Amino acid sequence: MKKLIQLGLGFSCLILFSACGNGQASKSKEKKDKITFVLDWTPNTNHTGLYVAKEKGYYDDLGLDVEIIQPSEDSASMLVASGKAAFGISAQDSLAANYAAKEPLPITTVAAILQHNTSGIMSRKDEGLEQPKGLEGTTYATWDSPVEQAMIKNVMEKDGGDFSKVKLIPNNIVDESLALKEKQADSIWVFYGWGGVSAEIQQVPTDFFYFKDLNPVFDYYTPVIIANNDFLVKNTDVAKRFLQATKKGYEETIASPEEAAKILLKAAPELDETLVNASQKWLADQYQAQSTNWGVIDPNRWNAFYNWLSENQLVENTIPENTGFTNDYLVE
Template sequence: MKHLISIILFIGIIFIAGCGQSNENKGTNKDNNADLTPVKFALDWTPNTNHTGIYVAKEKGYFKEQGLDVEILLPGEVRVNQLLAAEKADFGISYQEGLTQARSEGLPLVSIAAVLQHNTAGYASPKEKGITSPKDFEGKKFGAYGSDLEKAMMTTLMANDNANVDEVDFITTGDADFFVAVERDVDFSLVYYGWTGIEAELRGVDLNMVYLADFSDKLDFYTPIIATSEEMISADPELVKAFTHATVKGYEFAIEHPEEAAQILINAVPDLDPDLVKRSQDWLSPRYQDDAEQFGIQEQDRWQKFADFLLENKIIDEAVDVDQAFTNEFLPDK
């Protein structure tokens, strides 16, 4: 009986010690999580393959390796540039055109990496419309968002092709579905091939594409980009560096492993069409870095040309110091 009691007491002591160790481990894990710096990252649009590197960096633990706990904010009524300027987000997806305009209006935003090295936007139209060059825009209906920049870009392309933009009928369609719009209301619209073009392939819709960058080097601007604020850079440059390094690692993974990266995005956002994500990722992955020496790098010349274009076309009223608008300093050394 004494032996039995001794055994029970011994087992009890081991159990209590084990629980204590378990609780201690839980406490350590909790403390480790608490040590992570919270970061808010704002998306510009519904999650898509422009954003894959962010989701990869989160899923693969690249942000945690840098001591960051990144929360991805879905788009709402307030746009990314305004969220960054108001310090409601720390980083976000923006565009060179939007960021340049924001700086001209006094919002001190900075691009820290290019998501795509070259502009993949172009004028898309069903093949039967016969639109293969800017000259073919004449006499056609264009589905527009309604911005002055749209007309300025089209004017430049058409002038280079000895065509007249006044012969184009601008129809404001806003965010209307491209496929519905070209069936019912317009002949062509501006899209990113990496998403809408790939969707067209899946739908069996043959498109003609007139890419902006093919007809004017002024319009080979960086879109999209990853942006932050001057305040963030000034207040915590080490955090900016940590975030950028993890993000670059995420996109480099997507470049090398498009299939796995696509699945990470699909798992994170189950509402997305898996076939569209996979096909889009295959198309986009080699275009993240493209011909650049490393992912994310930006050139002063391209920022200057586009800023000059905006000023010449009165899209902005004040010249922008492009050296303040972007930086490569937070990219990893290669």
């Protein structure tokens, strides 16, 4: 009997140790790939798809542990280039100087958040600034960027205007609608999905023109998702899984903007609820637009803008075609 009891205890321990071993193996399998994603600014509706993917478990489902952070003193591009973040947000125009440099930072654009450039010039309504020529003799709040000013000069000249007659003042504006209302400036460059929608909510009557409507070359990609080159090479599968889940997050945002707005507000409760909801509805048609898939970059449009910069000597060196972007990590 004693031998039977000892045998039974030994068998029980064997099962216990086996179970413990299986538990550890299972725990090991559940270990997720860690990804740090850095925003370009504070959270806003350009970023909603990321928060939806995180909140709804799309990253978890694909074995990813994604942390979304805001940039500190360094820009998102610098943080991604240094490897402190695997992915981040930038814009094609902002990246131009890097790709024209002799030793560019190791970053590549892997997805377009919006399919078209939704930026343009906003001004007070019925003051004659609904067309570029109308900017003559008025004040424009500038970031003092050569590319910015060259674009305005281009659309003004196409409209028969003279850029030298625009009065440039520093752009230290936080609330564009309020700045126009209080006549701090006559015109401001804004992205309609936030600045333009905000003016509608605040009931500030405005005129607006898109750069892309006046010159197709200016329909470049902004904002975009960038990635660290070494990360892409060494973690190809992880990068594809990340973009697959992110794509699902943006598709969900397109389909259900009201629910997506709630998720963004949960992640960033400091945002104005009315503005977030209105902006989310407006952007629902912009994330993918007429493209068959979210995130895809058209090489012709990408190259056209960089060729224009090179031709107008707005970058240090000519940017070779198809430089700085890839669609290879997007999974249909």
